[in-house]
Amino acid sequence: xxxxxxxxxxxxxxxxxxxxxxxxxxxxxxxxxxxxxxxxxxxxxxxxxxxxxxxxxxxxxxxxxxxxxxxxxxxxxxxxxxxxxxxxxxxxxxxxxxxxxxxxxxxxxxxxxxxxxxxxxxxxxxxxxxxxxxxxxxxxxxxxxxxxxxxxxxxxxxxxxxxxxxxxxxxxxxxxxxxxxxxxxxxxx
Amino acid sequence: xxxxxxxxxxxxxxxxxxxxxxxxxxxxxxxxxxxxxxxxxxxxxxxxxxxxxxxxxxxxxxxxxxxxxxxxxxxxxxxxxxxxxxxxxxxxxxxxxxxxxxxxxxxxxxxxxxxxxxxxxxxxxxxxxxxxxxxxxxxxxxxxxxxxxxxxxxxxxxxxxxxxxxxxxxxxxxxxxxxxxxxxxxxxxxxxxxxxxxxxxxxxxxxxxxxxxxxxxxxxxxxxxxxxxxxxxxxxxxxxxxxxxxxxxxxxxxxxxxxxxxxxxxxxxxxxxxxxxxxxxxxxxxxxxxxxxxxxxxxxxxxxxxxxxxxxxxxxxxxxxxx
Numbered sequence: 001x002x003x004x005x006x007x008x009x010x011x012x013x014x015x016x017x018x019x020x021x022x023x024x025x026x027x028x029x030x031x032x033x034x035x036x037x038x039x040x041x042x043x044x045x046x047x048x049x050x051x052x053x054x055x056x057x058x059x060x061x062x063x064x065x066x067x068x069x070x071x072x073x074x075x076x077x078x079x080x081x082x083x084x085x086x087x088x089x090x091x092x093x094x095x096x097x098x099x100x101x102x103x104x105x106x107x108x109x110x111x112x113x114x115x116x117x118x119x120x121x122x123x124x125x126x127x128x129x130x131x132x133x134x135x136x137x138x139x140x141x142x143x144x145x146x147x148x149x150x151x152x153x154x155x156x157x158x159x160x161x162x163x164x165x166x167x168x169x170x171x172x173x174x175x176x177x178x179x180x181x182x183x184x185x186x187x188x189x
Numbered sequence: 190x191x192x193x194x195x196x197x198x199x200x201x202x203x204x205x206x207x208x209x210x211x212x213x214x215x216x217x218x219x220x221x222x223x224x225x226x227x228x229x230x231x232x233x234x235x236x237x238x239x240x241x242x243x244x245x246x247x248x249x250x251x252x253x254x255x256x257x258x259x260x261x262x263x264x265x266x267x268x269x270x271x272x273x274x275x276x277x278x279x280x281x282x283x284x285x286x287x288x289x290x291x292x293x294x295x296x297x298x299x300x301x302x303x304x305x306x307x308x309x310x311x312x313x314x315x316x317x318x319x320x321x322x323x324x325x326x327x328x329x330x331x332x333x334x335x336x337x338x339x340x341x342x343x344x345x346x347x348x349x350x351x352x353x354x355x356x357x358x359x360x361x362x363x364x365x366x367x368x369x370x371x372x373x374x375x376x377x378x379x380x381x382x383x384x385x386x387x388x389x390x391x392x393x394x395x396x397x398x399x400x401x402x403x404x405x406x407x408x409x410x411x412x413x414x415x416x417x418x419x420x421x422x423x424x425x426x427x428x429x430x431x432x433x434x435x436x437x438x439x440x441x442x443x444x445x446x447x448x449x450x451x452x453x454x455x456x457x458x459x460x461x462x463x464x465x466x467x468x469x470x471x472x473x474x475x476x477x478x479x480x481x482x483x484x485x486x487x488x489x490x491x492x493x494x495x496x497x498x499x500x501x502x503x504x505x506x507x508x509x510x511x512x
Contacts, residue, residue, distance in 0.1 A: 054233040182212030
């Protein structure tokens with residue numbers, strides 16, 4: 001799992017302590033989800049992934065008193081904030097293209113013609129990023145929320161505001177794209 | 190995983206479904222490894238105030254604090270000065286000044302404190318000087334202590350008060366002051382008469398300073414047209430205007446921190462002033478206008494999103510759990 005496990009009881013206890021101002025509880029919540037949020041931000045080509053993480057958790061802790069739910073719902077809430085924040089960043093970029101920091105060629109780039117070379121040569125971050133860059137924004141978000149955030153199809157559907165069936169289709173297409181672009185064998189009939 | 194016609198075609202071409210799955214498996218595995226292996230980031234200053242905020246409160250409340258957290262704590266102290274710390278320090282200063290002022294006017298008898306020969310830097314000295322008329326009709330109702338506290342807070346009282354007169358030996362002034370204080374406590378006079386008597390006694394050595402030494406009128410004489418102009422007010426033992434009436438709701442006026450006392454715990458959850466959404470039963474839910482009701486409509490979600498608010502509508506996390 002991408003998200004380190006925290007039992008429901010442990011989360012409830014930690015959340016209660018955090019609401020009471022316990023700094024250790026805040027720290028636990030931060031440590032629990034900072035890596036997935038950071039990965040999500042980097043995969044989404046955030047201008048400042050670490051800054052995004054800080055802003056997200058600042059928002060989370062500021063409004064912690066408004067949250068009411070379990071650990072899964074908390075995770076969904078955190079990633080909703082993360083996704084919205086990144087979307088706002090992209091909108092700002094669109095309005096001020098001359099001020100936009102250089103964005104990685106996320107969607108303009110096409111898969112390398114030499115897929116095999118890419119598949120063979122890369123077993124690192126660049127390869128992961130390449131696979132994600134092959135996807136549409138919606139496909140990418142669904143995959144990241146499913147794999148990095150460890151959210152269910154239903155939770156992802158509610159987060160992105162789409163029906164469960166649509167989310168399932170997006171996931172399938174994304175995985176097929178990745179699989180298709182990483183197929184190392186093509187047996188001629 | 191659902192297979193399409195293309196998948197079956199691939200199968201027919203010799204590519205088994207495992208080929209499709211393996212690519213996805215590698216991707217998923219690596220993505221999760223990438224996530225787990227991401228080095229932790231260093232929280233920024235604002236976020237550090239949350240992570241270290243609980244260390245500040247114990248210090249203010251004289252609680253223990255782990256030494257290794259002190260550095261983090263001081264990093265966020267500047268943000269706390271204007272809030273909890275500032276309020277506590279201010280309250281402490283006011284309380285100390287009030288006690289000191291009350292003692293100076295001999296309204297409150299605090300045993301153990303030196304009386305006549307006090308250090309010159311104690312502001313209470315100026316309050317018992319005999320070179321100026323003493324308006325002491327309020328001594329009985331306890332307001333003198335508050336007035337003294339107000340004076341004690343005002344550095345100008347100490348610096349500019351002509352009562353602090355270098356020509357008047359401190360010992361003689363203190364003796365006179367003690368005499369006035371003793372009279373105030375022991376006299377059986379009441380009301381305006383008492384006040385006037387105290388004033389007269391205090392003014393025994395200040396005839397030269399009287400602005401109108403020839404003026405002769407009885408301020409307690411109700412027929413005196415100038416009586417209303419006298420600052421001295423008749424003592425009314427029932428006057429509780431400045432004191433909280435027992436059993437009555439004074440709406441927090443009797444509490445120096447009345448307004449703060451009625452507010453919910455400001456440190457709950459974030460220490461930065463965001464009120465809880467009614468979890469403590471506080472009807473004045475300031476967060477209700479924000480995200481407190483948990484029933485955001487789609488329009489509200491869109492509005493929040495458009496405004497750059499990253500909270501998102503479902504702050505109450507209504508997501509369906511389970512996979």
